[in-house]
Every structure is written in C-alpha cells, then in structure tokens.
Amino acid sequence: MVRFVDVQNMIRWVTDRGVGPITAGMVTALERDFARWPAFDKSPRVASHSPIGVIELMPASDSETYGFKYVNGHPSNPGRGYQTVTAFGVLADVDTGYPTFLAEMTILTALRTAATSAMAAKRLARADSRVLALIGAGSQAEFQALAMRASLGIETVRVFDVDPRATGKFVRNLAPLGFDITVCHSPVEAADGADVITTCTADKQNAIVLPDEAVRPGAHVNAIGGDCPGKTELDPATLRRADVFVEYPEQTRIEGEIQHQSADFAVTELWEVVAGRRDGRTSDEQITIFDSVGFAIEDVCALKYLRDDVVGTDFAVEIDLVADPDDPKDLFGLVAARHPVGV
Numbered sequence: 001m002v003r004f005v006d007v008q009n010m011i012r013w014v015t016d017r018g019v020g021p022i023t024a025g026m027v028t029a030l031e032r033d034f035a036r037w038p039a040f041d042k043s044p045r046v047a048s049h050s051p052i053g054v055i056e057l058m059p060a061s062d063s064e065t066y067g068f069k070y071v072n073g074h075p076s077n078p079g080r081g082y083q084t085v086t087a088f089g090v091l092a093d094v095d096t097g098y099p100t101f102l103a104e105m106t107i108l109t110a111l112r113t114a115a116t117s118a119m120a121a122k123r124l125a126r127a128d129s130r131v132l133a134l135i136g137a138g139s140q141a142e143f144q145a146l147a148m149r150a151s152l153g154i155e156t157v158r159v160f161d162v163d164p165r166a167t168g169k170f171v172r173n174l175a176p177l178g179f180d181i182t183v184c185h186s187p188v189e190a191a192d193g194a195d196v197i198t199t200c201t202a203d204k205q206n207a208i209v210l211p212d213e214a215v216r217p218g219a220h221v222n223a224i225g226g227d228c229p230g231k232t233e234l235d236p237a238t239l240r241r242a243d244v245f246v247e248y249p250e251q252t253r254i255e256g257e258i259q260h261q262s263a264d265f266a267v268t269e270l271w272e273v274v275a276g277r278r279d280g281r282t283s284d285e286q287i288t289i290f291d292s293v294g295f296a297i298e299d300v301c302a303l304k305y306l307r308d309d310v311v312g313t314d315f316a317v318e319i320d321l322v323a324d325p326d327d328p329k330d331l332f333g334l335v336a337a338r339h340p341v342g343v
Contacts, residue, residue: 002319003101004318007104007106009315011107013313020149021150022115023151024118025309027151029302033297037272045296046058054073056070060295064095067299068090070089085139099321102321108302115302116292119151120270123274125220126218132148133198137159144198144200157174187214191210194219196221199221200225215242224294228255232259239289242286242288244267251295253265
C-alpha cells in the first residue's frame with residue numbers, strides 16, 4: 001500500500017501546522033540535504049515545451065529514496081480559469097523500486113520554493129535585512145513573505161504586480177497576519193529601500209522585470225520566476241555586478257537568469273555554501289543573486305518532510321496503487337479468476 005496525501009488533506013495539514021513553521025522546518029531539512037548534495041543522483045529536468053507552456057518531470061535519488069515531481073507551467077492558464085502551475089510527486093524505495101508515498105504538490109511546491117528562498121537568504125542576505133520587496137503578487141507571494149518572516153524576521157513588505165487584483169489579494173491575505181505592507185506602482189518603487197528582493201512573475205518571455213538601477217549595493221535578489229528557456233526577469237547588467245548563486249549549473253544555464261550569459265560565466269553552487277565549502281555574502285555592499293529555477297532534490301526533500309510529518313496522523317490515507325499478487329511471478333493470476341478460460 002502507498003501512503004497518499006490528497007489536496008484536502010494537504011490543506012488540513014498546512015492549516016494545522018502553519019506556513020511559517022512548515023517552511024522553517026523545511027529549511028532545516030533542505031540544509032541537511034544540500035550539505036550532502038554529492039550523495040544524490042542528479043540530472044536536469046525532463047521538459048516538454050509547447051507554445052503556451054511546459055510539462056516537466058523532475059527526478060532525483062540517493063541510495064535509499066527515489067523521487068520525482070510532475071509539474072506544468074502555463075502562464076496563460078489563469079485567463080482560462082486554470083492555475084499557472086500544478087504538480088504531484090512520488091517517493092519510492094530504491095531497494096525494491098516500489099512507490100511508497102504519493103502527494104499533491106501544487107501547494108507543497110509553493111512551500112518548498114519559499115523554504116528554498118529563505119534558506120538562500122539566510123546565507124546571502126545581510127544579517128540586518130528587514131524589508132522584503134515582492135515583484136509579482138501571484139500564487140507564490142504569500143508563501144515567500146511568510147517564509148522570510150519565519151527565517152529572517154522580515155515583517156515589512158513592499159509589493160508590486162501589474163494586476164491590481166493580485167496585489168489586492170496579497171494585502172487581503174497577509175495584512176491580518178501582522179505584515180506592514182506597502183503597495184507600489186512599479187518594480188523600482190517596490191525595490192526602493194528593500195534588503196531582499198524576490199522576483200516571481202509568470203510571463204514566459206525574456207523580460208527585464210527588475211531594472212538594474214533598482215538593485216542597490218547590499219541587496220539580495222531571489223530570482224525565482226525565470227525557470228525555463230526564453231524566460232528571464234533580471235537586467236543582464238545586474239548579473240555582471242553581482243555574485244550569482246545557483247542550484248544546479250547544468251540546469252540553470254539552460255533555464256535561469258544566466259541562460260544568455262557565456263558558458264564560463266562564474267557562479268557558485270548554493271550547496272557548497274550550505275556545506276561550508278564556499279563563501280556566501282562577504283560584505284555589506286555586495287549584491288547577491290540566487291538564480292533559482294527549482295531543482296528536484298528540493299522536491300524530494302519536501303516530499304520526505306511531508307511523509308515524515310504525517311506519520312501517525314489522519315492527514316494521509318493508504319491507496320492500492322501497485323498490483324501485489326501472492327506469487328510475484330503470477331501477475332495474470334490476479335485477473336484469471338475473473339475471466340472464463342480462453343478469453
């Protein structure tokens with residue numbers, strides 16, 4: 001039997017635990033897995049692109065657990081009544097190959113993305129960071145703000161979105177939770193005075209969402225919206241005057257902000273910072289960029305965190321996903337009794 005967390009149980013779990021505590025717990029779990037990064041089998045995601053979106057499989061494994069996430073990205077979906085991103089994920093036992101855990105990952109991906117941003121900001125943002133700018137107030141925005149508060153203590157948010165309904169939604173959701181929110185009229189206004197800037201827009205195009213002049217010395221930028229070929233958010237001039245940190249260079253050079261830079265453009269892998277092998281922020285004037293495209297190890301980590309946290313609760317149910325004949329070599333025996341001989 002496979003343990004399964006469906007949408008309603010995922011909602012119940014998040015409501016019970018709280019977004020802040022979940023992301024803080026995921027940060028700790030992510031730090032453990034990033035510190036042992038070389039132990040994982042890694043590969044760029046398998047992507048199937050169409051003119052209006054992308055469908056991807058994101059696999060990773062270590063000696064014990066294999067996992068993958070199915071995820072789409074269709075920026076025009078909201079106009080058709082669908083979400084931009086949906087996902088589900090699976091864990092399997094490396095020893096037997098049997099799947100052991102299945103979960104919705106539309107909500108879980110938002111949590112792991114926010115936790116990964118917070119983990120990076122802990123090492124790359126200034127220690128005195130108090131103001132967060134959000135460029136893009138879509139589905140990811142609230143999770144980002146709550147994760148930054150849980151890990152960095154940030155409660156002041158400056159937010160901009162081209163859609164006033166998105167900013168209205170953001171204010172409606174987070175103002176009651178005690179955030180000091182300023183709605184801004186441009187990315188430059190939002191970034192003014194911000195210590196941490198998160199860009200999380202959805203349009204699939206090479207864009208300069210955050211002009212170079214908006215990024216002042218000392219800022220840390222979480223660039224999380226550029227996650228496929230032909231989609232960027234930052235001014236190339238900003239990349240050239242910053243120190244850039246990435247998850248998996250082989251994937252980021254295809255999909256991230258650095259996709260239009262030369263093959264020898266210098267980057268630092270974030271796992272090396274977490275493991276203490278490389279420096280993160282080294283001065284208060286340094287500009288740091290986390291060019292995050294999302295990587296499968298983060299998804300496997302999030303699935304494991306959820307799997308372990310729901311043990312002994314009613315947030316997961318068992319489903320009969322894999323055929324299991326009494327005789328492992330007699331699969332036909334499961335169906336033979338239901339059919340006349342010769343059919």
